[in-house]
Structure formats: C-alpha cells, structure tokens
Amino acid sequence: MDISLAIRRTIYSHFNQVDTIFTNDQILEIMVRDGMVEEALTVDDVEGHFQSLCKDGVVRNVGQNFTTMYLKLFEPLQPVQCEECGQIPLYVEEPRNCIVCGGTITQ
Numbered sequence: 001m002d003i004s005l006a007i008r009r010t011i012y013s014h015f016n017q018v019d020t021i022f023t024n025d026q027i028l029e030i031m032v033r034d035g036m037v038e039e040a041l042t043v044d045d046v047e048g049h050f051q052s053l054c055k056d057g058v059v060r061n062v063g064q065n066f067t068t069m070y071l072k073l074f075e076p077l078q079p080v081q082c083e084e085c086g087q088i089p090l091y092v093e094e095p096r097n098c099i100v101c102g103g104t105i106t107q
C-alpha cells in the first residue's frame with residue numbers, strides 16, 4: 001500500500017478527532033501491526049511522508065522530541081472513494097483527487 005495512504009487511513013481509523021494528539025511512532029506501530037506496510041519500515045523512512053502531510057495542511061506538528069513528531073488534525077479527515085484505490089481519507093480543503101493515482105473522486 002502507498003505509505004501516505006496507509007498513514008491517512010491509520011489517522012482516519014484511530015485518531016480522527018481534532019483535539020487528539022498522536023505521534024508518528026504510534027502511526028508507524030499500527031501500520032506495521034496491521035500489515036499495511038513492511039515490518040522493516042523505520043521512523044526515518046516515513047519522515048518525508050509526515051512532512052508532506054504537514055505541508056499539505058492535513059496535520060500540524062505541535063511538538064518534536066528527537067524523531068517523535070506530535071501531531072494534530074486541523075479538521076477530521078473525510079473518506080472519499082477512488083475507483084482504483086478504494087477509500088481515500090482527505091482533508092476538507094484538499095482537491096477532490098486521489099492522492100495515489102490522481103484519479104477523480106466519485107463522491
């Protein structure tokens with residue numbers, strides 16, 4: 001699975017409230033536990049994906065402790081459907097296109 005999509009689906013399933021603080025470590029642990037990503041994946045491997053999520057305005061970085069990023073959502077993610085890739089959780093202000101294949105979202 002695309003790593004950015006795995007991160008978004010994990011946030012959507014476990015932390016989809018604006019007042020909840022979660023960390024990149026928690027997300028990685030869940031993604032590995034649930035078999036969404038390879039077991040060998042490290043925090044360093046996914047750092048760029050989290051930075052992109054911050055840059056895209058999906059989450060904000062509210063604290064940092066060594067490699068641990070403390071994150072919060074601006075708004076709850078909304079699940080939309082890509083015909084190719086399945087469920088894609090998007091931030092309310094993002095373009096209605098699939099983040100994986102770029103396809104148009106059907107709802």
Ligand SMILES: [Zn+2]
Nearest residue numbers: 082085098101
């Ligand atoms: Zn897609």
